[in-house]
Amino acid sequence: MKKVNRREFVQATGVVAAAVAAVPKTLLGRSSTGSGQAPTMMTPKSVKPVVISSANGNRSKNDKGQTAVVNAFEMITGGSDVLDALIAGVNIVELDPEDTSVGYGGLPNADGVVQLDSCCMHGSNKRAGGVASLEGVRTPSKVAQLVMDQTDHHLLVGKGAQDFARNMGFAIEDDLNTDKSRGLWLEWKRRIDPGHYLDPTKRGRAGFEAGLQMVREGLIDPDHYWGTINCDGISAKGEICGVTTTSGLAWKIPGRLGDSPILGAGLYVDGEVGAAGSTGRGEANLFGLCSMLIVEEMRRGRHPKDAGLEACRRIQRNTIEKRLLNDRGLPNFNVNFYVLSAKGVYAGVALYAPTDGSTFAVCDEKGPRLERVEPLLDGSTT
Numbered sequence: 130m131k132k133v134n135r136r137e138f139v140q141a142t143g144v145v146a147a148a149v150a151a152v153p154k155t156l157l158g159r160s161s162t163g164s165g166q167a168p169t170m171m172t173p174k175s176v177k178p179v180v181i182s183s184a185n186g187n188r189s190k191n192d193k194g195q196t197a198v199v200n201a202f203e204m205i206t207g208g209s210d211v212l213d214a215l216i217a218g219v220n221i222v223e224l225d226p227e228d229t230s231v232g233y234g235g236l237p238n239a240d241g242v243v244q245l246d247s248c249c250m251h252g253s254n255k256r257a258g259g260v261a262s263l264e265g266v267r268t269p270s271k272v273a274q275l276v277m278d279q280t281d282h283h284l285l286v287g288k289g290a291q292d293f294a295r296n297m298g299f300a301i302e303d304d305l306n307t308d309k310s311r312g313l314w315l316e317w318k319r320r321i322d323p324g325h326y327l328d329p330t331k332r333g334r335a336g337f338e339a340g341l342q343m344v345r346e347g348l349i350d351p352d353h354y355w356g357t358i359n360c361d362g363i364s365a366k367g368e369i370c371g372v373t374t375t376s377g378l379a380w381k382i383p384g385r386l387g388d389s390p391i392l393g394a395g396l397y398v399d400g401e402v403g404a405a406g407s408t409g410r411g412e413a414n415l416f417g418l419c420s421m422l423i424v425e426e427m428r429r430g431r432h433p434k435d436a437g438l439e440a441c442r443r444i445q446r447n448t449i450e451k452r453l454l455n456d457r458g459l460p461n462f463n464v465n466f467y468v469l470s471a472k473g474v475y476a477g478v479a480l481y482a483p484t485d486g487s488t489f490a491v492c493d494e495k496g497p498r499l500e501r502v503e504p505l506l507d508g509s510t511t
Contacts, residue, residue, distance in 0.1 A: 175365060175366070175367070176363055176364075176365060176367050176471075176472055176473035177365070177473050177493060177494065178202065178205050178206050178362070178363060178364050178365050178473070178493065178494075179202070179362065179363060179469070179473055179475060179491065179492070179493040180198045180201045180202045180205065180214075180215070180218070180360065180361070180362040180491070180492045180493070181198070181360070181361055181362070181467050181469055181475045181477070181489060181490065181491050181492075182197060182198050182218075182219075182358060182359060182360035182361070182467060182489065182490045183357065183358050183359055183360075183408045183465065183467060183489055183490065184487075184488045184489055184490055184499060185197075185222055185228055185230065185231070185358050185490075186198045186218065186219070186222065186358055186360055186490040187199075187490035187492070187497050187498070187499055188222075188228070189221050189222045189225035189227070189228050190221065191221045195221070196221065196490070196492075196497060197218035197219055197221045197222050197358070197360060197490075198218060198360070198490045198491065198492035198497050199492050199497045200214075200217055200218045200221060201214040201215050201217065201218030201360065201362055201492070202214075202362070202492040202493065202497075204217060204218075205362055205363075205364050206364075206365075210368075211251075211252075211253075211362050211363065211364050211368045211369065211370040212249060212250075212251045212274065212370035212372070214362060215249075215360045215361070215362050215370055215371065215372045216249065216270050216271060216274055216372055218360055219231070219270050219358055219360050219372055219374050220268050220270065220271065222358050222374075223267055223268045223269070223270060223374060224267055224268065226307045226309065227309070229309065229310055229313070229376075229379075230357055230358070230375065230376055231357065231358050231374055231375055231376055232245060232267050232268060232269070232305075232374065232376065233267040233305050233307070234305070234306065234307035234309060234310045235305070235310065235375070235376020235377075236310055236313060236314070236376055236379035236380070237306055237310060237311075237314050237376075237379075237380075238377075238380065238381045238382065238383045238385070239380050239381065239382060239383060240383050241306070241311070241314050241318075242264060242383065243264065243304070243305035243306055243310070243376055244262045244263065244264055244376070244377060244381075244383070244384075245260075245262075245263045245264070245266065245269040245305075245374070245375070245376055245377075246259075246260065246261045246262065246263070246269065246374070246375050246376075246377055246386060246387070246389045246390035246395075247259060247260055247263075247269035247270045247272070247273040247372070247373060247374035247375070247389065247390055248260075248273050248284070248372070248373055248389065248390045248391065248392060248395060248396050249270060249273050249274050249277060249370070249371065249372040249373075249396070250370060250371050250372075250392065250396055250397065250398035250404070251277070251370050251398070251400075252368065252369040252370055252371075252398045252399060252400030252401075252404065252471075253368045253369075253370075253400045255400065256277050256278075257277055257283050257392055257398075258273045258274060258275070258276030258277025258278070258280070258282075258283060258284075259273045259276060259283060259284040259285075259390040259391070259392065260272045260273050260276060260284070260285050260286070260290040260293075260294075260390060261284060261285075261286040261287070261290065261386050261390040262286050262287045262290070262384055262386065263286075263287075263290045263291055263294065264291055264301075264305070265291055265294075265301035265302045265303065265305065266291070266294045266299050266300075266301065266302075267302070267305060269374055270372050270374040271299075272285075272290065272293070272294045272297070272299065273372070273374075273390075274372075275293075275294075275297050276290075276293070279297070280293075283392060284390065284391075284392075286386075287384070313348060313379075314380070316348065317339055317379075317380055320339040320342070321339045357373060357374070357375035357377075357389055357395075357407075357408040357409075358373070358374055358375070358408070359371070359372070359373040359395070359396065359406030359407060359408060359467050360372050360373075360406075361398070361404040361405075361406055361467060361469045362469070363404075363469060363471070363473050367471060368400070369398060369400055369403065369404050369469065369471055370398060370404070371396050371397075371398045371404040371405075371406050371469075372396065372406075373389045373390075373395040373396040373406045373407070374389065375387070375389040375395075375408075377389070377411070378411065386411075387410075387411020387412065387414075387415065388407060388411035388412075388414040388415045388420075389407075389411060391415060391418075392421075393418040393420060393421035394407070394411070394414050394415045394418050394419065394420055394421075395407055395411070395414070395420065396420055397418075397420035397421040397423070397424050398424070399424050399428070399471075400471070401471060402424050402425075402427050402428045402470070402471055403424055403427045403433065403468065403469055403470040403471050404424070404468070404469045405419075405420040405421075405423035405424055405436075405437070405440075405466055405467065405468045405469070406420055406466070406467050407419065407420055407464060407465060407466050407467070408464075408465045408467075409462065409463045409464035409465050409479070409480075410462040410463070410464055413444045413447070413448065413453075413460070413462065413464055414444070414464055416444075416447055417440065417443045417444060417447060419440035419443060419444065419464075419466065420440075420466070422436075422439070422440050422443060423436045423437055423439070423440050423466060423468055424436075426439050426440075427468075427470055432474070432476070433468035433469065433470050433474055433475055433476040434468070434476035434478060434503055436468060437466040437468045437476055437477075437478035437503075438478050438503065438505050440466055440478075441464065441466070441478060441479070441480050441505040441506075442505060444460065444464055444480065445459065445460060445480065445505065445506070448460045455510060455511060457508070459506055460480055460506075460510065461510050461511065462480075462510055463479055463480050463481050463510055464479065464480050465477065465478070465479040465480075465487070465489070465502060466478050466479070467489055475491065476503065477489035477500060477501075477502040477503065478502055478503045478504070478505070479502045479503075479504050479505070480504065480505055480506055480510075481504050481505075481506050481508065481509055481510055482501065482502050482503075482504035483509050487501070487502045487504070488500060488501055488502065489502055
């Protein structure tokens, strides 16, 4: 190495000093005002687009043969607004008469009436809308989006929600039952009330047991007894949104609301953090507002899977009533969460994953597929 004498060193440092003086102060970590504060370094937000949903998001198909997640992903990568794409995706499930958990043909309430719930959230625009106990409209997610776009409110319910839908141009149908959903309701009625007036306590238990027996006999898909589809997506620009829509718990008390239309429970989205939604026993999720809990856990730096499992632990701790516990002292129901971070990282978690595997739907550049959920507890609900 060449030795540098004092004169050469002084000359070299003078050149460097002159060069540094010519650099704008903002690039040296100081504001142009000389405050000495480091500037906020803005970098373009870029993530890999992805859509996730409950498993039925990769089951029902439109006339093009596309499932909900495929249709939504195609629209997002084609430049559509993320929420518009997700709504279009879940509409496929809402309009499928074979899916008895959502929209047209959803399992009715105890009186044989189909009542639908939905909510949506737009992470970038920081807006939300929802409807509950809506009758006569096959696609409640569309009405929820109009509540978000056309009103100053977040939630419309019952007749008011139906009147709003009518005023927005929706056709109101007298009955959203299909022959399948009506037949299942009649079978349930036959099982729970053969002698008509039963003891109220016994009747309530009889109704629950009759529904579960129909699940065990294969008459009702176990995922459809509680029902619902949640669908969340993110674009390459990092715009994240979510939607949840359902016909609710089969044979519910008329007017009963679960978690699906409630912001923070059935769905929660923060455009800077991520999104989370749920399916399963709504009452358990409502008690802890677990979708919001999951997003807040991600805000603290937790991975989507870990954030979701924390919500499952919360539900387990809160479940102490004997009627809600199995013979192992654990919840006798299931709740699933679908979690997507603002970085495009996703996870599906649940209280339980049956031995035959519980799945959720994903669509990204690799195409549509079902992936296994991560369970908190071993075994099954029974």
